[in-house]
Amino acid sequence: MKFLAVFTACLLAIALPTSAAAAILTYVGLFSGGAEVPPVASPGNGEAAVTIDTTAKTMRVQFDFQNLIADTTVAHIHCCAAPTASPATGVPSFAGFPVGVNFGIFDRTFDLNDAATWNPAFVAANGGTLSGALTAFLAGLNSGLAYANIHTKSFPAGEIRADLTVIPVPGAIYLFAAGLGLLFSRKMARR
Numbered sequence: 324m325k326f327l328a329v330f331t332a333c334l335l336a337i338a339l340p341t342s343a344a345a346a347i348l349t350y351v352g353l354f355s356g357g358a359e360v361p362p363v364a365s366p367g368n369g370e371a372a373v374t375i376d377t378t379a380k381t382m383r384v385q386f387d388f389q390n391l392i393a394d395t396t397v398a399h400i401h402c403c404a405a406p407t408a409s410p411a412t413g414v415p416s417f418a419g420f421p422v423g424v425n426f427g428i429f430d431r432t433f434d435l436n437d438a439a440t441w442n443p444a445f446v447a448a449n450g451g452t453l454s455g456a457l458t459a460f461l462a463g464l465n466s467g468l469a470y471a472n473i474h475t476k477s478f479p480a481g482e483i484r485a486d487l488t489v490i491p492v493p494g495a496i497y498l499f500a501a502g503l504g505l506l507f508s509r510k511m512a513r514r
Contacts, residue, residue: 346378350464352471352485354388359472359484360406367391367425371471371485373400375461380435384417386471389426393477396422398429400471400487402445403463411445411460411469425475465489 350373356365369388375381386398397416401408418439421427433440441456449459463469464487475482 346376348375348377348461348464349373349490350375350469350487351490352487354386354471354473354483354485356483358470358486359478359481363478363482365390365392365478365482367473367483369483369485371487373464373471373487375435375464377461380457381432382435382440383432384412384429384471386420386427386429386473388473388483391425391473391475391482393475393482394423394425395420395427396474396476396479398471398473399442400469402460402469403466405468408463408468408470409444410442410472411456411463412442413440414442414444 352371354367354369354371356363356367367388367390369386372383372385374383374385376383384400397414398420399410399412399414399416402411412433416422417429417431417433419431420429435457436453438446438453441453445459446453446456449455460469467486467488469487471485471487472481473483474480
C-alpha cells in the first residue's frame with residue numbers, strides 16, 4: 324500500500340511541473356540549402372527558433388541567416404506533411420521579414436488569434452477556425468512535420484530550409500529520474 328502511495332506521489336511530482344511548463348513550446352532548426360527538397364547548392368545557412376506560448380496564444384519567430392546566393396523574397400513556416408508542405412503561416416510572407424537581402428536577423432512575435440498570422444488555405448483545411456489551425460500546427464510541429472523556409476529571387480521554391488524540432492521541457496528528464504530514484508529507494512528500504 325505504501326508503495327502505491329509513493330508511486331502516485333512520484334507520478335504527480337513528475338506530471339504537475341511538466342504540464343505547467345508546457346505552456347511554452349520551443350522548436351529549433353538549422354537552415355541549409357541541403358535541407359531543401361530537392362536540395363539546393365547554396366552556401367546559405369543560419370538558425371531558426373520558434374517559441375509558442377499556448378496560454379498567451381503567441382508565436383515568436385527568430386531567424387538568423389547569411390550567405391544566401393540571391394536576395395530574399397519571402398519566408399514562412401510550412402506544415403504538416405513530409406517531405407514538403409504548404410505554408411501554414413501568413414502568405415506570401417511573415418509580416419516584417421527583410422526582403423532584398425542575402426543575410427539578416429528576423430525576430431518578431433505574432434498573435435495566434437490574428438487571422439493575418441495564418442495562411443487562409445491552412446485555416447480552411449483545418450476546420451476553418453484559428454483554433455483548428457493552431458491544433459494542426461502544433462501537431463505538425465510536435466511530429467517533426469514543419470519547417471521554416473526562406474525563398475530568394477534565384478530559388479523561388481526556397482533557398483534554405485530549417486526542419487523544426489521540439490526542445491524538451493527543461494528539467495523534465497531530471498525530475499523524472501529523481502522521482503524514479505525516490506521510488507526505487509523506498510522500495511529497497513522495505514526489503
